[in-house]
Amino acid sequence: MDFSNSALPAHYGLNFTPTFHSRIPANISHTASTLPQPFVVVVTGAGKGLGYHISLEYARAGCSALAISSRTESDLDKLEGEIASISKKNVAAGGGREIEVLKVVADVQSDADVARLEQEVRAKWGRVDVVIANAGVISAYITPSSPEESNLPRGIVQDGDWARVLDINLNGVWRVSKAFVPLLAQTKDGPQTIIASCSMAAHSVVSDLTPIAYNVSKAAVMRLMECVANDHRKEGVQAFALHPGAVVTPQTKNHAGNNWTGILADDEGLAGAFCVWLSKQKRAWLSGRFVSCNWDVEELEKKKDEIVKGDLLKYRMVV
Template identity: 25%
Template sequence: MNGTANDMQNNICVVTGAARGLGRCISETLALAGAARVYACDIDMTPADAWLSEHDNVTAVTLDVCDGDALSHLSARILAEHGRLDVLVNNAGITRDALLEKMTDTDWDRVLDVNLKGVFLMTQAMLPLMKLHQSGSIVSISSIVGTDGNIGQSNYGASKGGLITMTKGWAKELARGGAQIRANCIAPGFINTEMTQAVPQKVLDKMTARIPLGHLGEPTDIAQGVLFLASQRARYITGQVLKIDGGLVL
């Protein structure tokens, strides 16, 4: 979770899906890199109790990314407390895997609601805070499943692929009139999180054998990619998809 101490230059940041896993690591990385405030958001922030006390510049926010009223409230709060937003990290996402013939409408709708519509709603709610100063960085977490597909993940792949296309549209739309609002995606491969730790070892070994670098990625690998794209180091990068997958998809 190391980052250059001034990479965030006192930025105001929002991270969704922040209670654990990638979201936690991203939140902590931005906080350690000099963010003035990181609003760490999740539908249940209870798992974050153990680490929140370690960062006095991180604020826990319990919300559902599909709840428009909650998002409006957060936007108004940030405006009142800081008058701007510099970085939005759309990380919240879920899976409801099943083969095509067995996937239910409910599982399709829930994944698309959270992974795609939730990102749309969150970005729509936060954008006015970036437009106040015509600058900001939006980093959305997609997946290699969104670029290359995967068996049993029709809903997840559609949501993550749609996120990439939506981000490319934003990159064009939000830069109009000379604005410096950037939008990019990160597409992780197999990362060592609670989700992969629950996978049987035999399956995990097969997954790992497909990776040219020979091992799973760590949450810090993704968080460092987010830090780069969020910072001024990437000030001339927008509309791009950064794959962080150990060479799995080439």
Template identity: 30%
Template structure:
């Protein structure tokens, strides 16, 4: 592949977890990568360095997707550097956990922050990248959650934000066809630093064990599992409007007896 023609991906929340795993998988396929981060500068730079070690061009760029000006700057940075955007991965996300997620603890500020990042941020990023995505006949993969499909998750505003992302995914897949494909991945429990930091190491381990005991496949997602699905949807030219559940069968509603 001519390096000047290698596809370009812009990944929000690209420094850690699912975003970093996705970047590394794409890097091994020769994609050029803009890795957005909000606060995790050192981790994003480390991920970009690992992508470069894999032979890809990669740069880490700070920005808050809740701010429209930052979203436009991220798209402009990718275009100034490479002249194209073939894939947008809307991965940046926030939530609250435990006591902070209780109804009497939630206030408008917490609700707005989660919606602003998870939902508004996804819209603003797509809008900023859309002309380039149309020109490239590219793809969008929204990192949603089983929370948005089943109504269970870390907090009510998180559930609402991901339900909105799922609805926007369906709308955009119709609105932007045939030029741009739009899909979402909806993981169940992801064993990641994000979850552990949210609830604490002991609660995270108990949560993992309980989750795996209660789903048919008796396992949970790793960031690499989610990244694999994102990379597939990025390149699946006949797939659009898909809400791909990566929940180990949680949506089936109970444990299948195991032998």
């Protein structure tokens, strides 16, 4: 299978807008995003990779508070230092108060840890504006028979990491959503947004590039966000399943095999900039849908009526 952008099936939605971005465009740069105050953001899986850079983009955009969560305290300490540096620059440039940071060592596989994260956020600020359910993994590597072959398992027989991947990628999002939806619902003066890390792999039925456990977990996350949006829209809560681009992270940097050549080409901050745009105000017309950080937001907004009328960017069985 050819995994280039132009060769992916249309139903993947990679080119849903005519313009495809691999770098942060001016229209979602932090210089174009003004966040209301107060603005409290929670990011899970913040210690490394996409969660780390999503946190930094919210800091650059001037959120008032960030709760960062990870399994590794030293990673959170490093992120806190970077947020503090950004915060001081914001203040020096006339951007208001310094950003408050709450560090919570927590594992999304633990009901108790996720509940404690919510309790600490509630106790400190009494509100939450945006929750980024970002923590995720891919199946453990196998030993390929040749350098041309992927070191990721192919098919259901090779993939022995099913339970762990589903527990983190799907159940972790469920735990975070279950814990934070009540606080989101109570924060009536905010965007009341939850964004779950999804993937174009949600649309894949082959494991040539990403293992089946990963694909299935992301497909389920997409449906879960639609359910959250549907069940809690009367409370003001909106939910999105986000494709965060193809990025070199600690999770992806050691992927091997010809299928991966040239794929990991997106900017590490692009997903964060898109999250800021997506969540800085209510976007009920997009709630419950799959979105990609590679899309151009101005072109996406022009398709609003088409999206709503056709109920696009959701799973539906063709009959």
